[in-house]
Amino acid sequence: MTEIADITIHPKKLVLFDIDGTLLHCGSSARESMAQAISEEVGSLVELLVEDVAGSTDLAIMQQALSRHGVLDGDIGGVLARVTKRYLEIMKVAYPARDDQYLYPGIRELLEKLNGEPGIRLGLLTGNLIDSARVKLANYGIWEYFRVGAFGSDATDRNELPGVAWKKAAQELGEQYTPEQTVLIGDTPRDALCARANGIRGIIICRRPEWREQVQEHFPAMILDSSVDYEAIWQMIIG
Numbered sequence: 001m002t003e004i005a006d007i008t009i010h011p012k013k014l015v016l017f018d019i020d021g022t023l024l025h026c027g028s029s030a031r032e033s034m035a036q037a038i039s040e041e042v043g044s045l046v047e048l049l050v051e052d053v054a055g056s057t058d059l060a061i062m063q064q065a066l067s068r069h070g071v072l073d074g075d076i077g078g079v080l081a082r083v084t085k086r087y088l089e090i091m092k093v094a095y096p097a098r099d100d101q102y103l104y105p106g107i108r109e110l111l112e113k114l115n116g117e118p119g120i121r122l123g124l125l126t127g128n129l130i131d132s133a134r135v136k137l138a139n140y141g142i143w144e145y146f147r148v149g150a151f152g153s154d155a156t157d158r159n160e161l162p163g164v165a166w167k168k169a170a171q172e173l174g175e176q177y178t179p180e181q182t183v184l185i186g187d188t189p190r191d192a193l194c195a196r197a198n199g200i201r202g203i204i205i206c207r208r209p210e211w212r213e214q215v216q217e218h219f220p221a222m223i224l225d226s227s228v229d230y231e232a233i234w235q236m237i238i239g
């Protein structure tokens, strides 16, 4: 008789969500908080546009803005640490106080439905730092859904983040996932590229029509223009 011991049934799929533009409309307070922190550091007014931040990591955005304002070398690590700390201080207060941010339609329903699926593990793949991600998601009570995350503090290159998520899933949850068992849900051409570069199925909720062509260049498994039809997204993940 063969004895089978220690069988661990792992969830079949890891679903990694981007945050800004995918789960929620971030409004302007996070961007303004970061611009303020950078302005304080460089001593002049720094503005950040949507184009400067979309799909990029928090650290990369800060680094680019700092170098635009002449902070190129020297103790860049120390400068970044200082700006990051200040950014988080400002946004923790500013974010919940503003009302131009919202969860996109269908997202809460999608997360609830996925969370009830035994074969699904939810995670984050975002350029946000872990603390800014927590502030944004906790604002809607959805932080707890995500058991694993790759953040902007883990790598400045987004394409490296899936590898970080897999490593953390193995270390923190004892679960191994292959690219075939992973789905990435994002909103920008950079998300589509990240999925493709890592051999992951990408679902792109392309909320800006002007990005659609660039998104298509990376052949994601699915492109939608909103998350209203969350059942279709759910089907794509499950299928």
Ligand SMILES: [Mg+2]
Pocket: 018, 019, 020, 021, 022, 054, 055, 186, 187, 188
């Ligand atoms: Mg995004």
